[in-house]
Amino acid sequence: MIRTLTIFFVLLLLPGRYALAQMSASPWIMSSDINIPADQQAQVTMGPPGCPVIVVNRQAWHIKSKKVVQTIQDGWEIGDYRCLSANGKYFAAFEGGHFDRGKDINVWNLVTGEIVATIPGKSSSIYPVMKIMYNRYLLAAPDTGEQLTIWDLEQNKKTRDVFVRTQDVNEGQLTVSPDGKYLALCEGDKVSVMTLADGRYAGNLAAPLRDPTSSTGWTVGARDIKDLEFSPDGQEMAALYSSFSKQRLVVWNGQGQITHDIPLNIPYGRLNAYSLSWLPDQKGWIVDGNVIDRETKKITVQFKRPRNDKDEIAVLDTYFLMGRFGEEAESITMIGLPWESIDSSLEAMNTVDNAILGPGVKLSLYVYMRGQRGESIDKARAAVGDAIVARMKADKMLYAADQEVYFRFNAEPASPEHQYGQLKLELLMKGSDDPIWAHTISSRAATGFLQGLDKGDISDAAASSVVQEISQVQIPYFMPRTADFLPLPFVVQ
Structure with a gap:
């Protein structure tokens, strides 16, 4: 049953030719089979x-035609910091990396392939943040x-300077509203907002x-x-806060008041300046490959990504993403x-009978x-068990002995591939030893625990590291027995 369901659900999230009929009106559907070679060393710039x-x-790839429409000539360095205009016409790149102070910024017209502007660098600075406003x-x-x-790309001249109250601008900590009217930046412990027209x-x-x-x-x-980003309509702001103990998504309204403060089940160290994207139509957000529903504040879809992938996921419209x-x-x-299947599954989660997993379901x-x-x-x-039960409780699932479905925390033995073994958290059903779902505890958290287990003495610090990761892992919270609904979060391998 589970294997058949998995195959069915994968079809729902394959490229657009398999997608649901509701997607057919999207202008991107005809290019849904695009495939752009980009290994882990590739420099990828999304607009x-x-x-x-x-x-x-x-x-430069044009998405709808699925073709390379421009190639930037050799001889010009494309550095670590880059940006695209919203219409795809201009591409800006700092000439160096984090330690290359004094380098210039070059801007290419991707229609002609020519450099249209060079912004002189400052001897003591790099340029970690660049934004193209009004496509100009x-x-x-x-x-x-x-x-x-602010540099006019059509006239190739400086328009003016904007003065701010900080001497420390970091990637991901300064952004501009889509209409170019407002600038938001981190200044000390505060997020400040200014009007760009008058500074x-x-x-x-x-x-x-x-x-x-x-x-x-x-x-x-x-x-x-x-990461700090305006909403598509410029009326809201969102930011990702990251600390060792907690990752969270905070959202403000146009008056600067917090409307959402959402804990994120994402391991520490994953978030960066390209992790956050807004979804159109107030559907929610994408955070490091996790689609978060605005109304329920839950992760509804998870995209498995390369472990060290730091690139942004591009939002094309409500339905289609690239990455x-x-x-x-x-x-x-x-x-x-x-989205129609996701929304109906979220609604069914609280009403469907006899779910394998869901609110109120008991697990061992x-x-x-x-x-x-x-x-x-x-x-x-005991600490690991308490952490798993607490994690279940956060998704309204209950612990009880001798249930059909159960979590198993397993310290696997050493192997040629894993010197100390592995720690795995798995979800299983009675009668089968094939996990429905599994998470391998990171080697960073697991090594000290496993070494202590080998010696017969696990330190509090080693146990705490594993407990910390369990508290942050996203476990399944809804699994139907039929193909009428999606399991949540749906995981795209």
Whole structure:
């Protein structure tokens, strides 16, 4: 049953020729079989939502025609920091990397292939943030802050400078609204907003509480922000906050007040300046390959991605996305989101009878430690078990003994591939040893735990690292017994 369901559901998220009928009105559907070679070393530049062009290394691909429409000549360095205009006409690139201070910014017209502007660098600066506004004006922000530059690409001349109150601008911590009217940036512990027309500050966004459940009132500083983005209509703002203990998505309205503060089940270290994208039509957000539904605040779809992939997922419209999908992906492809099926599954989650997994469903739990006992091992076993039960409770599932479906935490033995073995969290059904779902604890968290298990003494710190990862992993929270609905979150391998 489960294997058959998996095959059926994969078809729903294959490229557009297999997608649901509701996607057929999208202008991107005819190019849904596009395949752009892009290995892990490739420089990939995505534009704003709906941008018709993607640049991979020196080649500009037109998405709808599925062809390379321009190749940038050799002899010009394309560095670490790049951007595209919304219409795909202009491509800007800093000439160096993080340590190449004083380098220039070059801008190409991708229609003609010619450089149309060169913005002189500052001897003490790099340019980690660049935005092209109105498909004409490049805003270049040096990492030393204070003075940002606006350059007219059609006239190839500086328009003016914009002065800010910080001397520290980081990638992902400055952005411009889609209409070019507002600039938001992290200044110290605050997120400030200014109107670009006159350079005046409009105010600061409310700071999120460090712990929304606490009465202390301590807030989180803007230094923890990894990515800051305006909504497509420019009326809202979202940011990813990252710390070792918690990753979260915070959303503000047009008055700077927090409307959403969503804990993210994403391991520490994954988030970066390209992790956050808004979905059109107020459907939600994409965070590091996780599609988050706005209404339920749940991850509804997960795209498996290469472990070290830092590239953005491009949002073409409500239905279609582009990126590297799959843990071994060596190319950029397009995927369609069947929103009608996702929405109906979210609704059914609370009403469908006899679900394998879902709110109120009882599950059992087994924690295997290679048959070893001892004070520290028993303590670690209890901590792991409590963490799994707490994780189940967060998705409204219950623990009970001797149930049909159960979680298994297993310390697998050493092997030629894994010197100390592996720690796995798996979901199984009675009568089968093939997991329905599985997560391998990262080697960073697992190594100390496994070494301690071998010695018969697991330290509190080693146990805490594993517990921390369990608290952040996204487990399945809905699994129907029929093909009428999608399992959630749906995982695209």
